[in-house]
Amino acid sequence: MDFQLTDEQRLIHQTVRDFAAREIRPHAREWDREGRFPLELVPKLAALGLWGMTVPAGYGGAGLDMLSTTLAIEALAWGDGGVALAVASHNSLCTGHIVHFADEAQKQRYLPQLASGQALGAWCLTEPGAGSDAAAIQTRAVRRGECWYISGTKVFITQGSVGGIYVVLAVTDPQRGREGISAFIVERETPGLRVGKKEDKLGVRSSDTAEVVFDECEVPEENLIGRPGDGYRQAMRTLERGRIGIGAMAVGLGRAALQASVEYGRERRAFGRPIVEHQAIAFMLADMAAELEAAWLLVARAAVLADQGRPFRREASMAKLYASEAAARAAARAVQIHGGYGFIKDYPVERIYRDVKLTEIGEGTSEIQRIIIAKSVIGE
CATH class of the missing domain: 1.10.540.10 (Acyl-CoA dehydrogenase/oxidase, N-terminal domain)
Known part of the structure; x- marks a missing residue:
């Protein structure tokens, strides 16, 4: 290795x-x-x-x-x-x-x-009543002649209001459950596509997150990705790769929190010496470093498996689960190390603390990752 x-x-x-x-x-x-x-x-x-x-x-x-x-x-x-x-x-x-x-x-x-970058991409899966249960989406696509007409509302869409190209998951055969979901490419200027509410978020506030509404949005047959009914399978495979990226994002946030904590701890003095020389602080930094290194190894392993064309579904879930929670712990420790300064916006750890929460939710919550991992373990 x-x-x-x-x-x-x-x-x-x-x-x-x-x-x-x-x-x-x-x-x-x-x-x-x-x-x-x-x-x-x-x-x-x-x-x-x-x-x-x-x-x-x-x-x-x-x-x-x-x-x-x-x-x-x-x-x-x-x-x-x-x-x-x-x-x-x-x-x-x-x-x-x-x-x-x-x-x-x-x-x-x-x-x-x-x-x-001429067009930014948005991926439209989540709906007001369908998040973790992706098969429960209600957005419909009905074929009439040579076109599909999409109607429904998608929420929490990254690049929702600034996107130029949207991949949209919609139900094309409601009798077939998840096998009746299809994927379409929709261009921003397509009549019937409307940007709704722009979300005011806890963290990752420099990313664009918005509601996207489709009202009899006319999409040509050639914009169907694959065959009717392929959408759910495609979406699950797409999310598996996305989870590796979210794991990497978590590690980056965690490392930023660790670096800020080390720098602050060297400058801040208490009881006559820098606080990094106190065991209580040093041990927190040690835990942060060890957990983030382990997180990165899980992320890298999943990425290498994907590059090798080998199965990586479980490994991607492990990487995202551990990296997101390790980074959240690192951010919480960083705020604690900074004390009162960690609670104000003058220092970056306050923002990191808010930003990192997204990694435990987006592209499959920690609970969904545990379900995927558990099924794999039990199946073995």
Whole structure:
């Protein structure tokens, strides 16, 4: 087992980390306060190829392996959780769905736009009454002639109000349950697509999250991804890859919390010496470091399995579950180490504490991950 990154992977991580230090961290507090997705950052991220990490080079993307992609997401999250979420969801969900399941004509039409950042991708699965129970979606797509007409409401959609290309899951045969769900590509300017409420969130406030409403939205037959009824299976496979990215995001946030805590602990003095020299603080830092390193190894393992074309469903769930909860513990310890300063917005650990909660919820809650892992263990 080789734990060494390639020279290219190290360069990717360092390049994105440097970019985050220069272009993201100095503005993260402002974007968080305003609850604003920084559109001015889109071309800068595009210049680094970060919108097209999962897109093959033949369609204008970087064609990165999964491990390299996770390294980039981790480095972005070290800078700001909301920006990392935007890039991760764009690559793993909307773009990833098209990369793995769309036909050649669909790839030729949409992937170059997504890879260049000309269009941001949104993935529309969650509904007001269907979150963890994805098969319970109520959005309908009815075929009339050569078109499908989509009606329904999707919620908590990342890039919901700024997206240019949407992948939408809808019921096409209500008698078949999850086998009656299909996936469609919908362009932003399609009549019948309307952006609804923009969410005012606890954390990751620099990512765009909005309701998306479809009212007899007319979609041509050629925008159906795969065959009718393939959507649920496609969505579950797409989420598996997305969970690796969320695990990487959690590690990046956790490492940012650890770094901030070490820096603060060296400067803050109590009882005549820096607080890092007190065992109570030193042991918290030790636990943070050990758990985050273990989390990264789980994320990297899942990514390598995906790159090798081997099954990784359980490993992706393990990585997301452990990394998200380890990062949440790290953020909580960071606030505790900072004391009163950890409770105010002048210090980044307050924002990290809020941002990291998303990683325990998005792309499958911790409870859903435990169900997947338990079924795998029991099945063995």
